[in-house]
Amino acid sequence: MTLHPMGIELLQLILLPLLAPAFAGWVKIVKCRMQGRTAPGILQPYRDIRRLFNKDVVLADNASWIFRVTPYLAFGVTLMTAGIIPLISVDLPLAATADIIALVMLFAIVRFFTALAGMDIGTAFGGMGSSREMMISSLAEPAMLMAIFTVSLASSSTSLPQMVSVMANGHFMIRPSLAFSLIAFILIALAETGRIPVDNPATHLELTMIHEAMILEYSGRYLALIEWAGMMKLMVFFSLGIAAFLPWGIAGSGEPLSLLLRGLYFVAKLAVGGVVMVLIETGLAKMRIFRLPEYLGSAFLLATLGMIAFFILE
Amino acid sequence: MTDELTATLPAVLLIGAALLAALSGMPMIVRGVNSRFGQRFATLTMVLAALAGVGGAFISLLNRSRILFQLAWPFPFGPAEIGIDPLTAFFSLPILIVALCCSLYALDYWPARDNPRTVRKLTLFFGLLVSSMLFVLMARSAGLFLLAWEIMALASYFVLTTDDHTAEVRDAGSLYLICTHTGTLALFAAFALLKSISGGYTFPGAGSLSAVAPLATAFYLLVLVGFGFKAGIMPLHVWLPSAHANAPSHVSAIMSGVILKVGIYGIVRTLSFFTDLPLWWGMVLLVLGMVSGIAGVLYALGQHDLKRLLAYHSIENIGIITMGIGMALIGASLGSPVLVLLGMAGALLHVLNHATFKALLFLGAGSVIHAVGTREIDRMGGLLRRIPWTAAAFLVGAAAICGLPPLNGFVSELLIYLGFFNGVIGHSGAAVIGLSLAAPALALIGGLAVACFVKVFGVVFLGVPRVPSATVPHEAGGWMRLPMMILAGVCLVIGVAPVATVPLLDAAVATWYQGSGEYLSLTAITPLSWITYLAVGLLATALMTMLLYRRQLGKSTVTTSATWGCGYLAPDGRMQYTASSFAGSLVDLFSGILCPDRHAPAIKSIFPTRARFESHVPETVLERVYLPILAYVYEKFVPLRRLQNGQIHLYILYTFITLVVLLTIT
Numbered sequence: 001m002t003l004h005p006m007g008i009e010l011l012q013l014i015l016l017p018l019l020a021p022a023f024a025g026w027v028k029i030v031k032c033r034m035q036g037r038t039a040p041g042i043l044q045p046y047r048d049i050r051r052l053f054n055k056d057v058v059l060a061d062n063a064s065w066i067f068r069v070t071p072y073l074a075f076g077v078t079l080m081t082a083g084i085i086p087l088i089s090v091d092l093p094l095a096a097t098a099d100i101i102a103l104v105m106l107f108a109i110v111r112f113f114t115a116l117a118g119m120d121i122g123t124a125f126g127g128m129g130s131s132r133e134m135m136i137s138s139l140a141e142p143a144m145l146m147a148i149f150t151v152s153l154a155s156s157s158t159s160l161p162q163m164v165s166v167m168a169n170g171h172f173m174i175r176p177s178l179a180f181s182l183i184a185f186i187l188i189a190l191a192e193t194g195r196i197p198v199d200n201p202a203t204h205l206e207l208t209m210i211h212e213a214m215i216l217e218y219s220g221r222y223l224a225l226i227e228w229a230g231m232m233k234l235m236v237f238f239s240l241g242i243a244a245f246l247p248w249g250i251a252g253s254g255e256p257l258s259l260l261l262r263g264l265y266f267v268a269k270l271a272v273g274g275v276v277m278v279l280i281e282t283g284l285a286k287m288r289i290f291r292l293p294e295y296l297g298s299a300f301l302l303a304t305l306g307m308i309a310f311f312i313l314e
Numbered sequence: 315m316t317d318e319l320t321a322t323l324p325a326v327l328l329i330g331a332a333l334l335a336a337l338s339g340m341p342m343i344v345r346g347v348n349s350r351f352g353q354r355f356a357t358l359t360m361v362l363a364a365l366a367g368v369g370g371a372f373i374s375l376l377n378r379s380r381i382l383f384q385l386a387w388p389f390p391f392g393p394a395e396i397g398i399d400p401l402t403a404f405f406s407l408p409i410l411i412v413a414l415c416c417s418l419y420a421l422d423y424w425p426a427r428d429n430p431r432t433v434r435k436l437t438l439f440f441g442l443l444v445s446s447m448l449f450v451l452m453a454r455s456a457g458l459f460l461l462a463w464e465i466m467a468l469a470s471y472f473v474l475t476t477d478d479h480t481a482e483v484r485d486a487g488s489l490y491l492i493c494t495h496t497g498t499l500a501l502f503a504a505f506a507l508l509k510s511i512s513g514g515y516t517f518p519g520a521g522s523l524s525a526v527a528p529l530a531t532a533f534y535l536l537v538l539v540g541f542g543f544k545a546g547i548m549p550l551h552v553w554l555p556s557a558h559a560n561a562p563s564h565v566s567a568i569m570s571g572v573i574l575k576v577g578i579y580g581i582v583r584t585l586s587f588f589t590d591l592p593l594w595w596g597m598v599l600l601v602l603g604m605v606s607g608i609a610g611v612l613y614a615l616g617q618h619d620l621k622r623l624l625a626y627h628s629i630e631n632i633g634i635i636t637m638g639i640g641m642a643l644i645g646a647s648l649g650s651p652v653l654v655l656l657g658m659a660g661a662l663l664h665v666l667n668h669a670t671f672k673a674l675l676f677l678g679a680g681s682v683i684h685a686v687g688t689r690e691i692d693r694m695g696g697l698l699r700r701i702p703w704t705a706a707a708f709l710v711g712a713a714a715i716c717g718l719p720p721l722n723g724f725v726s727e728l729l730i731y732l733g734f735f736n737g738v739i740g741h742s743g744a745a746v747i748g749l750s751l752a753a754p755a756l757a758l759i760g761g762l763a764v765a766c767f768v769k770v771f772g773v774v775f776l777g778v779p780r781v782p783s784a785t786v787p788h789e790a791g792g793w794m795r796l797p798m799m800i801l802a803g804v805c806l807v808i809g810v811a812p813v814a815t816v817p818l819l820d821a822a823v824a825t826w827y828q829g830s831g832e833y834l835s836l837t838a839i840t841p842l843s844w845i846t847y848l849a850v851g852l853l854a855t856a857l858m859t860m861l862l863y864r865r866q867l868g869k870s871t872v873t874t875s876a877t878w879g880c881g882y883l884a885p886d887g888r889m890q891y892t893a894s895s896f897a898g899s900l901v902d903l904f905s906g907i908l909c910p911d912r913h914a915p916a917i918k919s920i921f922p923t924r925a926r927f928e929s930h931v932p933e934t935v936l937e938r939v940y941l942p943i944l945a946y947v948y949e950k951f952v953p954l955r956r957l958q959n960g961q962i963h964l965y966i967l968y969t970f971i972t973l974v975v976l977l978t979i980t
Contacts, residue, residue: 056871056872056873057871057872058875059872059873059874061875061877062696062777062778063874064699064776069859072858072859073856073859076855076856076858077852080848080851080855099841101728102719102728102848104757105717105718105719105724106719108717108761108764109713111764112716112768115772116768116776119768119772119776119777119890119891120772120777121877122696122877122885122887122889123889124889124890124891125878126891127772127777127890127891127895127896128891130772130891130896131891131896131897131898131899132899134768134769134896134900135765135899135903137761137764138758138761138765139758139761141758141760141761142754142755142757142758142761144757145753145754145757146754149735149750149753149754153738156739156740158732158735216878217877217878220872289899290899293903303754304754307750311746
C-alpha cells in the first residue's frame, strides 16, 4: 500500500502545526539544561497555547480590523509553507512546481501584516518593533535568497523538491560553496526567526525587543495564534535548512512504513538542529541593534562568497 | 474572421481610440460650452475610446496581426508611417486602462463646479496627452514619432502645471520641461543617426540592423539618454519626484503609470531593430536597472510627502523593468531564447502591472489628500476608520507593489527572478556575474519596498491621528472609488490568473525578438499555473480568516481598553512612530547614498528646553551633481548671453544664418 502524494501533502500540513510546539518545547528544555535551570516538560508550549485560547481578549481602543485579522492570516499563511517544503517526501503536488521565491514571499506576507498590526495600535512600542523588524528583514531577504541560490546552482533547479532529490541522490562531495552558504543561512535563519544574537524571544525589556514589541498588544486567542505561527516558522526554517543542506533521507516512496521511518529521521535531524541552535544562543550575547547591519552584511558577503566559490571551483 | 479583417480592425479601433481621446477635451475650447458638460463629455468619450482601444489591442495581440499604413507627408523626415503590431497593442493596454480610470476619477476629484479656472485646460490637455501617447506607440517613422513625442511632452507639461498659481508647481513644471527637451534633443540626434545606419527615417523591422557598426553604439547611447529621461532611469530621474508630487493626483497617476512607460516603449522599440547585440548593451541596462531600483526605493524610504514617496517608487519599478530588458538583451547576445522570453515578458508584464498598481496608489493618495488636505504623512494617522474604501484600495496597491502574492506584482517579479536563475545556470563569463548579482538586488528592492509600504500604510491609515484636524476627514465620492475598485480588480485578476496574460506576452515578445525562429511560449518554461493554486490557497486562507473574524471563534469575551503606554496614563497620538522615525534606522544605514539633512536639537543644559527636530532626504542627485555643474557652466557661458538680447528680428537673423551655413556645407 502506498499513500497518494496528495495524502502526504495533507500529512505534512497536519504534522507541522502539531509538531511545532513540541520542537519549541524541546529547544526550551535543552536551553534550560544548558543554563543550569530546571526545564518545563516538552508539552509546556501546548499547555500555553491552550491556556491562551481560553483567556479573554483585551483589544486596544484604536485597533482596526487589520489588527484582528493578522493573527489568523499569519497562522494560515505559515501553515501553507508546510505544503511547499519537503519534510518527509519530495513527491508533493504543490511543491513540485512552487519554488523558493514563493516561500520567501509567503513569509513576506506574514511580516507585512504583522508589522502593520504593530503600527495599528498607535503606541511607540508597536512602531518601534515594526520599524526594527522591517530593517532586519529587508536586509536578510537578499542574503537568504543568495544562500539558497547557491544551493540551487549546485542542483540546477529552483524548485525545492528537485533540489532535494538532486542533492540527495548525487555523489556525496564536500562543496566549499555549500559550506559558505550554510553559514550564511544559519546567520539569516537566526535573524528571521528572532533568536539570539539578533533578537531575544524571551525578553520584554523595552529597549531591546524587536519581534515582541510588534505583538505586545496581542492577548488571548490572538496571541495564541501568533505564538503558534511563530513556532511553526521556526520549524519551517529548520526544515528548509535540512532540505537544502542535509537532504539525505527525505526522498522515498509513499509506503506508510517508509514514511514513518523518514518521519523519525526528520525528527532526529530537527532535534540535533535544535541543540545546535541552543549552543549558539547560549554561547553568544544579544547584539546591539545598531550592529545588526554588520551582522546581516557579513551573512550576505558569505553567501556571495559561496556563489563565487561555486563558479571558481565547480 | 478573415485575415484582412483581423489586421485592419485593430488598426481602426486603436486609431479611432486615439482620435476620440484627442477629441474628448475639444468642446472645452469653445467659450460658450458649459464646463460641467465639457467634463462629462470628455469622460464619456474617454470611456468609449478606452473600450474601443482595449478591444483593438486584444484582437491584435491574440491574432498577432500587424499592419502598416503610409501617410502623405509633405515635410522632411518622410515618409510617415503608422503601424499596429502586438508590441504597440501591448503598450496601449496600460495607457487606455489608466486613462479610463483617471478620467472617471476626475469627475469627483477635479469637479468643474469647484475649479472653473483650471478644468478647461486640464481636460483639453489630458485628452491630447492620451491621444499623443497612442500615436507615439503607432508611429513607425522618425518624423511622426517626434511630432507625437513633442505633443505628449507639451501636453503633459500643461496638465502637470494645472495649479500654476503656486511657485512650487511652476518650478516642477520648468524642471520637467528642461529635462524632457534635453531628452528630445538626444532623440533628434539618434534618429539622424538612424538615417545613416538604415538609410531612411522609417523604423526598420525587428532584428534588421547589425549592432556591430560603430554608429549603432552611438545610436544606442543617444536612445538611452533620450528615452531614459522620459522613463526616469537614474541618474536621469531628477525631474520626476517634484513633477509627480505637484501635479493633480490623477495626472500623477497617468504620468507615473503610463508616461514613464512610453519612455520604456521607446527603448524596447528602438532596440528591437538590432541583431548581433554586444553583451555590454544588456549589462549597461541591467546595471542601470539595479541602480535605479535600489536607489529609488531608498530615496522613497526617506520621504514624508506621500506623493513624492510614490514618485520615487516609480523610479524603483522602472529599475525593475530596466533589469528585465537588460536581461532580455543579454539573452539575445548569448543566443538564449529562454532568457529573452523571461526577461522581456517579465519587463512587459511589469509595465502593465506597475501601471495598474501605481495608478491605484496615486488615486488612493489623491483621495487621502482630498480627505485631510495635506501631503505630509506625518500629519496623518488613523484614516482607516474614516476612509475605509480608500484604505482597502490602497492596501491592495501596497501589497501589489511589494510583490506579495496573490497580486500582480508578484507574477512579473517572479518571471524576472526565474530569468536570473535560468541565466546563471548554463552560461559563463561576465553575464553570469551580472545576472547573479541582480537576483539579490531584486530581493533587496523587494525587502525595502515592503518596509516602505508598511511605513506608508501604517503611518497614514493606522494608529490614531497625529495632529488634531479641524474637520472630519471624508470618504471619497463614488466616481473616485469606482476607478480604484477597477484597478484593484485588475491587480487581483492578473495575480490570480497570470496564465491569461501568457498569449499577450508571447505575442509581444515574439514581435520584439525573432532571433532563432523557434517558437517558445511562456507556458512551456514557467510554472504559471501553480501561482493560481497558491493564490487560491491564499484567498481561501483570507476567506477563512474573514469567517473566523465574523464568528468570533471561542467562548472568551473581547473587551477593549486603552493601549498600554509603559505606565503612562495619558497616551497621545504624538507618541506614535512617525514616518521619519520608522525609516530612521534604514536611512541612517544608507546615509552615504541618501545624504539626509538633519537638524537635531543640541542638549545644552540639564533641563530640557523647547526643541525642534527636522529631517529630510533631498533630491541628492539634483542638488549635489546637476546643480553645481550647471551653475559652473552658467558662469562660464556668461559672455555668450550677449547673443540672447530679446530682439526677435535678431533671432530670425540667427536662424537665417544657420540655414545658409548648413546649406553651403551639405
